[in-house]
Amino acid sequence: MQEHEFEHTSVLLEESVAGIFSDPEGIYVDCTLGGAGHSACLAARLAPAGWLIGIDQDPAAINAGKQRLAGASCKISIVQNNFQCLGSVLDGLETGLVDGILFDLGVSSHQLDVAERGFSYMQDAPLDMRMNPNANFSAYDVVNTYSEQQLTAIITDYGEERWAKRIAQFIVENRAKASIETTGKLVDVIKKAIPAGARRDGPHPAKRTFQAIRIEVNNELGILRDTFITAVERLKPGGRIGIITFHSLEDRIAKQTLQQLAKACICPPQLPICVCNTKPKVKVQGKPVLPSPEELEKNPRARSAKLRIAVKL
Structure with missing residues (x-):
């Protein structure tokens, strides 16, 4: 790195x-x-x-x-x-x-700004989000191994995201074809899951889901x-x-x-x-x-x- x-x-x-x-x-x-x-x-x-x-x-x-x-x-x-x-x-x-x-x-500004740390939904990078880079559990594991129910629960609880159930469903459907390996791919999946009308207002559509996954990865x-x-x-x-x-x-x-x-x-x-x-x-x-x-x-x-x-x- x-x-x-x-x-x-x-x-x-x-x-x-x-x-x-x-x-x-x-x-x-x-x-x-x-x-x-x-x-x-x-x-x-x-x-x-x-x-x-x-x-x-x-x-x-x-x-x-x-x-x-x-x-x-x-x-x-x-x-x-x-x-x-x-x-x-x-x-x-x-x-x-x-x-x-x-x-x-x-999360620190540094962790968000360094693309390859995988915290940011604004830059394409491997799905990571580990605050301790030596930890053996990353965002990749959450996104690709958690059940639809587990994903729904963390995106609801930690992201306070109203479209959590739909986002979890889209993640599971997409990863069945090929694992979701990058932040860019995850952002695409989230954008498809959230209806266009709901994406027009408020923060970036991936913000809450990324927050939820980061909290889960680091047990914050x-x-x-x-x-x-x-x-x-x-x-x-x-x-x-x-x-x-x-x-x-x-x-x-x-x-x-x-x-x-x-x-x-x-x-x-x-x-x-x-x-x-x-x-x-x-x-x-x-x-x-x-x-x-x-x-x-x-x-x-x-x-x-x-x-x-x-x-x-």
Whole structure:
């Protein structure tokens, strides 16, 4: 695969870094290193005694992060792993509790823009979509081996696509003649499945299906709740978690998990007194932060972004 500069415009950059930052000598974890935009901004605020830990499963992000953070004055540790392994990454580095943890979810601009990664419905490439290129399960496997029912379910649940059943049916019919090997071929199948009238309005007809397949390939939603709970466990009292989401499914999990962690009592409502003795673990900081009009003008990909911040109690 040819080398590409890792370019990714960090969304809600100042807002997210300010939202989780409190101590120039603290320990901060960027769970989604990407192009190291958020990490570079954090590193610039840290004193030499501060420590920044960057995690990413994509080797291209690891290389880009190492280059971008090479001149930082604070301590830097960059680890190639899936952020669902946050606990074991921190154990491996022998850190105690940390001051701030940031998640910038979803696919990076780099992954979309590098055609051969197979994330984009705008460029023809092998069907891939693996955030970790060493994983042995790809979009090709989903498209060519899942049953019509399985395809319908993921395109409905993860893509929120009203034509899911028809798209799944067309995929199964087409792959019976020859396997669907490229993004371009999959886009053609999706376009045939969605009636012409429905294709005229709204986003690209393949957008929701591609999102659904990408989420399935990388188990993006399945790992979130437990990872957020682990992150809160690893924060110092007063430490902060920041979560940037890009679609309603991720955001719902972030919102519900933080709300659950912020609850004082989880007893059934019919009990006259509290017997669970549950204490709230976090305090959610106001409403989610949205990108400014200026940011949206510079980076249209930020339009669906939401930042949620919570403080460990």
